[in-house]
Amino acid sequence: MAIVFEKPKALTDAVLHYCPGCPHGIIHRLVAEAIDTLGIEGRAIGVAPVGCAVMAYDYFTCDMIEAAHGRAPATATGIKRCRPDNIVFTYQGDGDLASIGMAETVHAAARNENITVIFVNNAIYGMTGGQMAPTSLPGQVTQTSPYGRDVNHCGWPIRVCELLATLEGPEYVARVAVNNVKNVKSAGKAILKAFQNQVDKKGFSLIEVVSACPTNWGMTPQQALKWVESDMLPYYPLGVYKDRSAAKEAESK
Amino acid sequence: MAERILMKGNEAIAEAAIQAGCRHYFGYPITPQTEIAAYMAKKMPKIGGVFLQAESEIASINMVYGAAAAGMRVMTSSSSPGISLKGEGLSYIAGSDVPAFVVNVQRGGPGLGGIQPSQSDYFQSTKGGGHGDYRMIVLAPASVQEMASLTVKGFNLADKYSMLSMILADGTIGQMMEPISFEDVAVEHYPKPWALTGTEGKRKHNIVNSLYLNPEVLEQKNFERYEKYKAVEASEVLYETYMMDDAEIGVAAFGIAARVAKNAVAAARAEGIKAGLIRPITLWPFPKQVLKDAAEQVKAFVSVELNMGQMIEDIRLATECRRPVTLCNRAGGMIPSPEQVLQSIHAAVKGGN
Ligand SMILES: Cc1ncc(C[n+]2csc(CCOP(=O)(O)OP(=O)(O)O)c2C)c(N)n1
Ligand code: SF4
Ligand SMILES: [Mg+2]
Numbered sequence: 001m002a003i004v005f006e007k008p009k010a011l012t013d014a015v016l017h018y019c020p021g022c023p024h025g026i027i028h029r030l031v032a033e034a035i036d037t038l039g040i041e042g043r044a045i046g047v048a049p050v051g052c053a054v055m056a057y058d059y060f061t062c063d064m065i066e067a068a069h070g071r072a073p074a075t076a077t078g079i080k081r082c083r084p085d086n087i088v089f090t091y092q093g094d095g096d097l098a099s100i101g102m103a104e105t106v107h108a109a110a111r112n113e114n115i116t117v118i119f120v121n122n123a124i125y126g127m128t129g130g131q132m133a134p135t136s137l138p139g140q141v142t143q144t145s146p147y148g149r150d151v152n153h154c155g156w157p158i159r160v161c162e163l164l165a166t167l168e169g170p171e172y173v174a175r176v177a178v179n180n181v182k183n184v185k186s187a188g189k190a191i192l193k194a195f196q197n198q199v200d201k202k203g204f205s206l207i208e209v210v211s212a213c214p215t216n217w218g219m220t221p222q223q224a225l226k227w228v229e230s231d232m233l234p235y236y237p238l239g240v241y242k243d244r245s246a247a248k249e250a251e252s253k
Numbered sequence: 254m255a256e257r258i259l260m261k262g263n264e265a266i267a268e269a270a271i272q273a274g275c276r277h278y279f280g281y282p283i284t285p286q287t288e289i290a291a292y293m294a295k296k297m298p299k300i301g302g303v304f305l306q307a308e309s310e311i312a313s314i315n316m317v318y319g320a321a322a323a324g325m326r327v328m329t330s331s332s333s334p335g336i337s338l339k340g341e342g343l344s345y346i347a348g349s350d351v352p353a354f355v356v357n358v359q360r361g362g363p364g365l366g367g368i369q370p371s372q373s374d375y376f377q378s379t380k381g382g383g384h385g386d387y388r389m390i391v392l393a394p395a396s397v398q399e400m401a402s403l404t405v406k407g408f409n410l411a412d413k414y415s416m417l418s419m420i421l422a423d424g425t426i427g428q429m430m431e432p433i434s435f436e437d438v439a440v441e442h443y444p445k446p447w448a449l450t451g452t453e454g455k456r457k458h459n460i461v462n463s464l465y466l467n468p469e470v471l472e473q474k475n476f477e478r479y480e481k482y483k484a485v486e487a488s489e490v491l492y493e494t495y496m497m498d499d500a501e502i503g504v505a506a507f508g509i510a511a512r513v514a515k516n517a518v519a520a521a522r523a524e525g526i527k528a529g530l531i532r533p534i535t536l537w538p539f540p541k542q543v544l545k546d547a548a549e550q551v552k553a554f555v556s557v558e559l560n561m562g563q564m565i566e567d568i569r570l571a572t573e574c575r576r577p578v579t580l581c582n583r584a585g586g587m588i589p590s591p592e593q594v595l596q597s598i599h600a601a602v603k604g605g606n
Contacts, residue, residue, distance in 0.1 A: 012458075043451035045323075057460045063449040065322050065461040068345050071315035074307065078319025078327070079449060081303045082277055086451045104315070107308035 008032035010041045014058045021221025023178045023211040024052060027120055028059055030184070031091065034192040035062065038199060044087045045079055047072040051093035052126040052213075070101025073108035076115045087198055089116040094135040095125045098158050102134075105160070105206075110169040112203035116194045119160060119206055122213040123232060130216030134158045137235055142216070157235065161208050165241035171203035173242040177210040179228040183238070190240075202245060210236050255436035262400045262426040265433055266356055267292035269404035270328055272438045275354070276302035277327040279316035281309055281335060284368045285424035286358035289330040310335040314342030314355075321351040322461040324448025326408055330356035332424075333374050334365060336382065343417060344383030348463030350478065351447075352411035354404070355389075356420045358427040361586035369586025370424035372508060373560035378421050379537045379567070386475055388482045390418040390489065391536040393507040397431035403534070409441040414485055421536060423559065425509040425588065491534035492543055496522060500529025502601050503547045503576075505568055506557035507533045509588065514557045517594030528598050536564070541571040548572035553601040557581045557594055577604070 007013075010032035018024045035041050044062035048054055050069035057064035067075040072090035080088040097105050097119050108115065124142055125131040131144040135157045139148040149157075161175045172194060176187035187209055194205035210232050212224040219227060240246075260268065267289045270278070278293040290306065297304035307313035313329050320327035331339065336357045346353050357378060361371040378391045390410050392403040400422060407418040452458050465471035495515055497503065502521070506514035511532040521528035531547060533540045547554075553576050556565040562580040569578055581597035583589045 041452070042454040045449045045451060047319075054464060057462055061452070061458055063451055063459045065319065065349075065449060066464055067318070068315060068341055071311065071318075071342070074312040074315035075319035075322075077305070077312075078277075078279065078316035078321075079323045080319075081305060081316070082320045082323040082325045082327075083450065086449075103308050104312050107312065 008036045010035035010044070010061050012059055012061050016059060017055060018052065019215045021214045021224070024120065026178045026184060027118065027209050027211065028056070030188045030191045031089070031118055032060065033188060034195045037192055038195055040087045040195065040199065043085065044089065045083070047076045047079070047088070047090040049090065049092040049096040050127070051096045053091050053093065053120065054127065056091050070096050070099070071104055072096065073101065073104040073113070073115070073117065077108055077113050080113060080115050084114070087116070087195065089118060089195070091118045092120065093126065094119070094121045094123065094133045098134040098160050106164070106167070109164050109204050109206065110167050112169040112171060114198055114201055114203050116198050117204070117206040118191065119208045120211045121160070121208055121236065122211040124213045124216045126213045126216055130213070137231055159236060161206070161241040164206060169204060170206065170242055171244050172197050172205040174240045175208040175210065175236060175238050177228060177233060177238055179210070179212070179225045210238070255434035257432040257434045259430055259432050260397055261288055262397045262422065262429050263288035263358065264292050265397050265401040266330070266404045266420065267296070269401035269435065269438070270354070270408065271296060271300065271302070272435055273326065273405040273408040274440050275326040275328050275408060276300070277320045277325050278302070278304050278329070279307050279313040279320070279327070280329050280331065281307050281313050283332045283335045285360060285427050286330050286332050286356065288427070289356060310338035311342065314339035317353050318342055318346050318349070318351070321346060321353040322349065322449050324445040324450060326354070326412070328354040328356065330358065332358050332360045333362050333371070336374060336377065340383035342383070343389070344385050344387060345463050347383070347387035347389070347417055348385060349461050350415050351461060352415050352417070354407050354411050354418055356422065359421065359423045361584065367586040368424065370509060370588065371559050371584070371586055372423055372510060373563070373584065374421065375536065375558070375560060375563035378419055379539070387478070388416070388537055390414070390416065390485060391421050392418065393421050393534060393536050394426060395508050395511045395532065397426065397429055398433040400426060401433055401435060402437065405438050405440070410489060412443040413441065414481055416481065421508070423509050486538040489535060490538045490540050490542070492540040493532040493534060494543065495530040495532070497529035497531060497547065499527055500550065501527040501552050502598050503529055503531055503551040503554045504557060504594070504598065505531045505533070505544070505554055505564065507536060507564065510557045510559055513589055513591055514594050516591040517598060520591060520595050521598045526598060526602055533564070539567050539571065544568055544571040545573070548575045551576060553604070554578040555581050555594070555597045555601050557589060557597070559588060560584055
């Protein structure tokens with residue numbers, strides 16, 4: 001019998017600790033598929049964040065390190081500068097990447113550090129039990145915005161892709177989602193491209209994956225996916241925000 | 254005779270690091286240690302190494318963490334406020350048992366403090382700095398030559414025990430010029446089977462990590478780490494003694510304070526006072542035994558420090574308070590004069606303060 005579907009080789013057999021219906025599992029799979037497709041498992045080094053994905057080091061079969069909260073791009077920089085032929089990626093949440101680690105994110109992008117950043121935007125601090133994130137939407141109820149995020153009090157959610165696209169540095173910045181099959185497919189393509197760019201030594205690629213946190217949003221997985229469509233995507237439009245190589249090619253035509 | 258060259262203390266650290274095989278430097282500018290970064294910025298690109306100015310001390314220590322985990326000899330340098338920012342990263346490095354070398358050319362604090370020499374980060378470096386139970390090997394040079402030789406030693410020890418080592422210097426030695434030699438540089442090599450190199454499909458993945466959610470496992474990790482620290486305490490203590498053989502007053506000082514204290518001890522001897530000097534070179538592991546032994550012999554100790562009295566606590570612990578210990582200090586970037594130390598020796602002879 002032909003095998004039509006199996007676990008990517010770049011994932012271990014460990015049982016994921018994520019909540020039922022959490023998209024972290026899908027995103028892990030997409031990363032692993034990209035690693036498999038490019039055949040880079042043996043030279044990949046992953047950097048796990050502090051956040052729900054903290055134990056990603058148990059899930060990927062490549063060498064892994066667990067970075068301090070927000071510092072994954074700096075840790076990845078240290079590794080990549082030592083081992084430029086290895087493929088170095090980070091996997092970070094919104095609190096990690098866009099709040100405590102914003103400086104590391106922006107500067108790694110500005111340096112066009114040749115790494116791949118997978119940014120999981122679930123508009124909340126999942127791991128610590130559902131506090132407001134830098135990406136929580138206006139009006140969004142969280143543990144630390146119990147009356148809804150009041151933008152006059154705590155400011156506006158940050159659109160990371162748009163912000164990074166203003167920099168000369170980064171090679172590729174794109175936002176994708178995993179709320180339906182079509183979006184999962186394009187997310188996989190974007191993630192693959194982000195790794196391919198690194199293999200081709202093109203530089204910093206960041207893929208923002210609009211995700212969900214059914215547990216801390218207080219929704220069923222189905223409701224959460226609907227909320228992604230109805231509330232998240234209007235504020236966080238999908239698309240490619242920067243693609244230097246494509247822009248250059250277009251120019252030269 | 255060995256070739257001697259005139260060098261600034263900070264540059265001696267940088268050159269020694271390169272000779273010790275360090276090819277990766279990550280840092281952020283701060284006075285009074287910026288010469289180290291400047292030297293690295295010039296040299297590293299010429300020898301296939303990496304100098305990278307990070308966006309902050311936080312980023313630089315986490316770059317060090319990554320490079321250390323990748324199995325490289327790597328360093329960062331900073332001064333007091335910057336070292337505070339590195340605290341969390343130091344704790345992660347310690348908790349992951351990877352080796353790294355850090356330089357703190359201290360300045361007066363707290364807060365932004367000043368830019369003049371100080372030793373007020375003694376507690377920070379020997380007792381903690383970052384969170385959790387951990388230790389760093391802390392080396393305190395008192396000359397430009399030692400800035401170089403203890404740097405090489407620091408890299409060797411870090412790799413030998415897979416832990417952090419730190420040079421705790423001060424602005425004076427950092428800026429001072431003295432003739433030094435690199436003749437004795439001996440680079441030791443230790444295997445790093447845990448390093449992140451990529452599995453190449455040939456082995457199970459390596460994981461560099463400090464997270465252990467199971468408290469029993471985390472406790473075990475701590476116990477194991479402290480066994481390692483015990484071994485360091487047993488075999489890596491370094492100190493210098495001067496005129497201690499028949500000393501009745503034991504002056505203790507490290508770094509630049511020890512040079513001042515040495516002059517004061519010589520002056521006391523000229524007056525017929527039997528003074529001697531104990532200079533800890535490793536602040537951790539602290540030379541407890543030599544102080545304990547000295548307590549059998551001397552009438553009193555004087556601790557000379559460029560802070561409000563930090564090492565004095567370790568002297569009291571090591572000597573189990575068997576002899577009075579008085580403090581001779583300046584703070585905020587000031588340095589005691591040999592006369593001030595001599596006065597403290599006089600006071601100790603009289604048994605007062
Ligand atoms: C220095 C530091 N501050 C705070 C924390 C606590 N903490 C752990 S995870 C987290 C938020 C993670 O949220 P996010 O990055 O969005 O990831 P998610 O869990 O949503 O995937 C925080 C604040 C920590 N571990 N370290
Ligand atoms: S808390 Fe949220 S983000 Fe974390 S595993 Fe559960 S559903 Fe996923
Ligand atoms: Mg989140």
